[in-house]
Amino acid sequence: MKIKVSEISEDGLSLTIRKDKNHLEKLLGKEGEDDFICNSSLLANMRVEKFRAGTVIISGKVKVSLLLRCVRCLDIFEKSLNINLNYTFLPFFTKGGSAKEVELTGEDLEFAFYHGDEINLLNIILEEIILAVPYKILCQEECLGLCAVCGVNLNFNECRCRDDRCDPRLALLKNFRSKN
């Protein structure tokens, strides 16, 4: 999904982008990310406007749902993303006339350069999805994780491993029960 800057009219462009789940999965897979998978199609409503000196402002809303794996309990859970994006793109000029690659990095995020006459709208959206995935993926802030001894998911199950070791009250109760 590439936009030619020279073709953006005074009124700007309003674009609706849809990508089905499988296609989206392939696109994101190319980025080398494998700690999440897409669980829905992607819907993006984008607005592209051109201003003086080739400045292009891209804004919009992106909706997608991902399946993520919690690092603590290893459970897979769904996370719906509603991303608002807003970028200012400036034309990239070089003195020698030969353009060199400028990668989008964290610091440049809301502010970037484009080369030649093209802006790849889809790449911007994909970057934004990847950035919306938290660095440390947790199903919930208070996720209890897995029992290190028996491996049950402590969010949904209880186990006695810890009780046996640490909690003297429960140990007493256990002795009491086994005697009777």
Ligand SMILES: [Zn+2]
């Ligand atoms: Zn968890």
Ligand SMILES: [Zn+2]
């Ligand atoms: Zn246990």
